[in-house]
Amino acid sequence: MDRSGSDLEADEDEGMQLLRDRFRLSLISIAETEAKKYDMEVSAPVMGCVSDLAFKLTEQLAKDLELFAHHGNRKSVNMDDVILSAHRNEHVATLLRSMALELKAKEPQIEKKRKKTPKQMERTGADDVLELS
Amino acid sequence: MENGFDPDLIYAIFKRVWSRKTREREANEDVEMVGGSEVGIGTSKRNRPTTANSNALKLSCELIKLFVAEAVNRAAIIAEAEGINTIEATHLERVLPQLLLDF
Numbered sequence A: 001m002d003r004s005g006s007d008l009e010a011d012e013d014e015g016m017q018l019l020r021d022r023f024r025l026s027l028i029s030i031a032e033t034e035a036k037k038y039d040m041e042v043s044a045p046v047m048g049c050v051s052d053l054a055f056k057l058t059e060q061l062a063k064d065l066e067l068f069a070h071h072g073n074r075k076s077v078n079m080d081d082v083i084l085s086a087h088r089n090e091h092v093a094t095l096l097r098s099m100a101l102e103l104k105a106k107e108p109q110i111e112k113k114r115k116k117t118p119k120q121m122e123r124t125g126a127d128d129v130l131e132l133s
Numbered sequence B: 001m002e003n004g005f006d007p008d009l010i011y012a013i014f015k016r017v018w019s020r021k022t023r024e025r026e027a028n029e030d031v032e033m034v035g036g037s038e039v040g041i042g043t044s045k046r047n048r049p050t051t052a053n054s055n056a057l058k059l060s061c062e063l064i065k066l067f068v069a070e071a072v073n074r075a076a077i078i079a080e081a082e083g084i085n086t087i088e089a090t091h092l093e094r095v096l097p098q099l100l101l102d103f
Helices: A001-011 A016-037 A044-071 A079-085 A090-107 A118-132 B007-035 B040-044 B054-081 B089-102
Strands: none
Touching: A016 A044, A016 B007, A044 A079, A044 B007, A044 B054, A044 B089, A079 A090, A079 B054, A090 B054, A118 B054, B007 B054, B007 B089
């Protein structure tokens, strides 16, 4: 309990609150898109709860990824670390693995030039997959 | 697929958690240093901040997005079964244990 208290203090200053709010904004748009598929609305307390949960998940993910990277004697987190962090659920791990392959396939094609809009990259990537098959 | 988390935002959160962790670790090391011998050269190298490559960040965004999508989807199924058009706290409560075990 003491730990969570001191964590909270550290969070409040230094703009962690700002990050939390930005996080919540993107989360709300995702959640509403998902709910629309069922013609549902998400009540405010549920949205707040999911937002807190997802934020805690992100923090835990950060700790896991750092540990995994350090365990591999690296200072940089790579895709395998993220996949490893999802090992508890086979389906999630499979989804991430296939997405990792997609991202990897895209990389040589753009010749290490990073486009700033990920949407465009997704489109060009999808086209390429069609050509290949 | 059209919306999701901004990798830069996730990276900012990661960085903050990592720097907090590093600070804690340094505090622990300071205590050890007072009691033990001085090994200053190795520690500075060890405390270089953790980084993440862009693909790893995109993948992390996807993982968090999956979590949110699953939370809403599962709760929506419960709400649908009850014939209610709004996802309430009770619906989320029902799916929460398994959801947390899955992520």
